[in-house]
Amino acid sequence: MSPCDHPEQATRRALARRVDPRVAVVCVLAFVTVQAATPIEEWPRFVAYAGLLLIAVIASRVSLVWLLKRLALALPFVIAVAMSTLLVRPSADSAVRLPGTDLMVSGPLLILLASVAAKATLSIVALSLPVALWDFPVLVRALQALRIPRLFVMLIAFMWRYVYVLGDEARRMVQARDARSPRGRLVRRVLVVGSMAGSLFVRGYERAERVGQAMVARGYDGRLRLLVPLRRFRAADAAAVLVVAGALCAMRLA
Amino acid sequence: MNAIEVTNLHYTYPDGTHGLRGVSLCVPEGACLGMVGPNGAGKSTLLLHLNGILNGHGGVRVFGKPVHEDLQAARQIVGLVFQNPDDQLFMPTVFDDVAFGPLNLGWPEERVREAVTRALESVGLTGHGDRSPHHLSLGEQKRASIATVLVMDCRIVVFDEPTTGLDPRGRWEFIDLIRDLPATKIIATHDLDLVRELCDRVVVMDDGHLVAEGPAADVLADQELLEEHGLAKPLDG
Structure with missing residues (x-):
């Protein structure tokens, strides 16, 4: 299951040591939120989001095969919407021809299908990156440090x-x-x-x-304690968050 | 001194089922007590009272102190090893699981790390700390379960069906591991060979009652008693 059973494992581990997991979690959550809140009609923005994500994927050296396996998680949702798109009879004013076929489908449902496919793909790839780079207890500790509800x-x-x-x-x-x-x-x-x-x-x-x-x-009192030390949050970590936040703002608002 | 004293303990489950009906029991310090009986006899229910997870009517004392007087202290003294390691090992890695109890006790980080290393070493799992419990074999999971209790320096270790599901070699390795534990031991089991191998005394439970108690050799030789309470006599006993 691990994406790190690969010759590039050492490179990924080195990256994980350089980047604070809290920075990664914040950036990924911001990315997922911003792209999910973007209407699919503004499709050029999704090209920009995909470009930003591609840079992160290349930098992380995560195996593409491993990422594709994670993407299978999106399939049930995409298939469900695709089935609706094909089975629902479109009204006369919303019908559009499916490119390359004689099939008439509902325009709004086709847009919904594109929206679900694009957003699910970007979200799953983004959320997979921290899982690939850090051991799971480190991510749990990062979530605790970010004051995510217990x-x-x-x-x-x-x-x-x-x-x-x-x-x-x-x-x-x-x-x-x-x-x-x-x-x-x-x-x-x-x-x-x-x-x-x-x-x-x-x-x-x-x-x-x-x-x-x-x-x-074993003495549990409602608090989950982990022995995973996090280093001090540095100015460079804050700068990294600001750079990603700035890039997302520019892509969303430009 | 008695490690455990149970006096006239009754417990009824919320659905009205009687788990225990007036059980009284003493376990001297350093003893190894076998607890046998058919399914539903009340063995697991009694074990859950020994460190205050269940709270029935009657008395449960650990080294002379009522369990519910100081639950935190009782849970450091009495370690429970559950039947299914998937219930006992709930953290993402073996290290986190073994460290769970000491961290709840507020031990400093250095002491926790040393204790976890020592506990994993004592059950033969050195170097397995970073693994997910799901990726361990059943035998390794059982040993990791013991480490989660050993790490807290428990003076009493309570096992619920410790050899269930193990192959013969794993079972005998596990029996050797239990034998070497420097603690008072209470073992609830259907495995009469294990009882004969490890226990100096045996209690027989049935329908929430403690129906017999005595030296292991005498109880295991009582064919009539074993048959009456749905227990087989050891094949070569």
Whole structure:
């Protein structure tokens, strides 16, 4: 899973040492917010955002294959909007011809599709960069240092730990389903997924209770403490944030 | 001196299920007590009372002091190792998990780092601190779980089904690891071979009651008692 299982790992580690993780988190969150708030009709701005992101990707030396795998996360949303675009019959005044085909689709839905695809792609690539460069506890510590609400930080920390555990449980449930319905009809198999999701929720809830007991048993008092030292925030770090903020303002307002 | 004293302990779950029905128990310091019984006998419920996670009616004393008088102190003395390492290991890395308890106790950073290094070394996981618990084998996860308790210098270590899911080699390695722990040990298990190997005394629980107590050799040799409470006699016992 790690993007750092690569010959360029040392370069990335060196970059991670030079850049304060708090700077990266602030810049990435600012980037995601600004581009998400830009109407897709102002598409030249998205070209500029993509250019800025490309510079960051090249500087970080993150593997493109690894980034493309992360982009698969956006697919369900893009597919859902694409299906709506294709299936909804457009009204006469909003119909546009799909380039290269005779298919008429709704213009507003086509714009929505472009918006979802562009914003999801830029957001996921941007959010992936800190994950690629720093160990996860460092990012959690950076979020704490930035005074992100405690509950939110804990949700992120636990999600990182338990997404794999729940994924394994889901996989075992799918295997159990397949073992008992090897030639079941697709509709029937899809319906079973609903009850599996419910079962997974109940198991997750029960696990949360046991994890809570394990935390309390070791003195947990509501504060998540990590032994990850952050260096002093320097003038150069503040300057880096200002440069990125300035670039984003220029791209958004120019 | 008794490490643990439980007096007439009752506990009822919020749904009305009786977990414990008047359990009394003494565990001398330095002893290794086996706790056996069928599923639903109340073993895990009793263990959760020993460092104040559950609070039933009756008395629970740790080295003479009521548990709920000073929960923080009790939790430093009594370490719980849960059955499933996925419940015990909840932090992003093994190091963070082992450091979790000492940081909650307010230890200074240098002491925490030294204690974590020592604890990982004592369970044979030196150099695994940066790994995610998810990437450890089950045997390594179980050993990391013990490290999370050892690191706090617990004088009493309580295990809930410690050998579940381990292969035979991993199981015997784990039994050796438990044997070498310098602490009072309480082990709830269905693994009667483990009990015979490690425990000097055994209590049998069933339906929230403590139904028998005695030297391990005597209890494990009582075929009638074991059959009555759904426990098999060791094959070569």
